[in-house]
Amino acid sequence: MLLKDFSLITPTLEAELIIKAIETVISPSVIRQTLLETGSCEERTRKLPSGLVVCLVIAMNLWSSDAMGDVLKNLVNGLSREWTRLGQYWKVPSSSSISEARQRLGCWAMSRLFHKIVRPLATAQTPGAFLGGLRVMAVDGTVLDVPDSAANAKVFGYPGSRKGTRAAFPKVRLVLLIEAGTHLIVDALIC
Incomplete structure (x- = not known):
């Protein structure tokens, strides 16, 4: 029996495709509803609204080798206005502000969002499913x-x-x- 030659391919996806995938799977309304249910909404207007922080936490896992500020900047530039609702002259917050925003969000909101969205995706045509x-x-x-x-x-x-x-x-x-x-x-x- 001969083994077939193969090589490992590391897929490189453009940021635009990944951001579009996030927007397709997770709607802003589901994030808003989850934040309300978990009490994770901000009480005042902030540079980093809770909905954007949710997207940032997801994006940080996709671009784990990049600095948080860079991930946030790319995220804000790529997401549609329905997601960000930020002013035209928005400035990337400091890394300590980003950390504080993640702490404000907490893990309960991300856990709840995970359980709302994630479900098996295989179809009858998926090999081995x-x-x-x-x-x-x-x-x-x-x-x-x-x-x-x-x-x-x-x-x-x-x-x-x-x-x-x-x-x-x-x-x-x-x-x-x-x-x-x-x-x-x-x-x-x-x-």
Whole structure:
């Protein structure tokens, strides 16, 4: 049996295509509704409205090697006016302002938005997605380090280690439900 020659291809998508994909999948109205439900709306007019911060958090995962300010600038330039509603002379906020905006948003809003939007996407034509008429799903888990703080240690704890020693960081245990045909994470649980 001969193996077929293959090479790994790293796809490079233009920012415009990625921003269009975000706008297509996540409508501004769903974000606004989620922010209202979680109490994450701003009480006063800010340079970084909560809806834009949601898009920034998503975009930061797509362009993880870029500076937050650059990601935000590209995001504002690429999103439609329905999303941003920012003035003509908008200036990119400092990195500390961006961090504060992310803290104001909190994780509850992003978690709620994830559960509203994410769903299996495979069709009958997707290779490996169905077996005997049933959707093939997989459960996987991973462990992530979190900053070594008393609060994180209290919530997540340290892994076991030799007697008299302690691991360097508290660990978050993450269990994922994944659609096998698309490799899409459709649910997640933090343990």
